[in-house]
Amino acid sequence: MSEDTNGPGAAADPAGGARQDAGTSADPDAQPGELLSELAVLRRRVRAARHAYWFPLALFGLIGCGTIPFYLAGSQRAPTSGVFIARGDIPALPVVTPGAAGLAGAPVSSVLLGFYWLLALVGGFLVMTAWYRRHARRAGVTSAARGAASTGIILTTLVLVLWPVSRLQPGWPGVLFPWFLTIHGMFPFLIVGVSLFVLARAERSWGLAGIAVLFLAAALVACSYDVENVIGRLGYFSGAPWFSVLPNLALPVGVLLLSAAAVLGGRRWQAAR
């Protein structure tokens, strides 16, 4: 579709006069309404060709799935009393394990999980940028997705820096770092949510903006509430360690993966029509 056939400066096609003459208003009879309708159709076609956000939704959904072993391992570990740290020798996000938090009332940080999230978020945003570059080469139109990736990386770096700084003085954490969002161990999803909003703006997509709202709501619930309670009220309860972890994880991950599948399915269905 998008091979460069000479580009500007190419010799005019001998048959070009039969198509349109570039030097004049070639459509004096065009009605303004007709012209506006054509432009609207063109705009919709470009937007459809440009949209490629199913991939970041799927990517961050899969990244979320990748945390399952780390969350499970953390939830099975016996909590040490009152420890709420990220070890200083490994750069990791201050992610705690929900199971440990629920059992002891004192959350325990999981360095491996924090390290995984750090690498996965930064790597995910870089892969997202590469994906949009590839899509632009194939589709011939580009979206400014770099802003969304930059937002995600900057937020990740801020958390990484603010966390140790916030522990320098007693009383600082509440000011510098929203620690209450970390106690269920799901706050990295909030970073993904914010960057999805920025991506929705770059994509000029109300659909993605809606997904971002839904996802951020799911992430906030996962960050601040024990989803297992809801399942318990519905009549199912398990004392297994996974029961305190997976429902919280399933909420944001489910929104991402189901949205990705729906968006991709919709695109294929439209292409097949």
Next chain:
Amino acid sequence: MSAAAGAASPGSASPAHPTSGLDDRVHQRHRLGVLTITAEAERADFGYLREALGLTPGNLSRHLTVLEEAGLVQVEKGYEGRRPRTWVRITRPGRSALAAEIATLSELVRRLDSG
């Protein structure tokens, strides 16, 4: 259509006809198409523009030259691997010109509809 074509004569109290706001460089179906596509995307590839607008390379090239000389688009030539690639990006004046054109066309439609 000249920019001054529909302007009210000096001393006339009647407001200028909307067509006086039309810009010759923009008021052309394919150039409007180029501006619309590049306003919708961060930038558009030459091949995409050619296919979307149904133009020959030579014709599209001439339209782009008009728009580029008017400062309404920027043309970036480069390579991807060994393949030449040309990207077109709308400028701020290009966005303004497109918005003005759309506003003028909308006003014309409104006048036509109101009889």
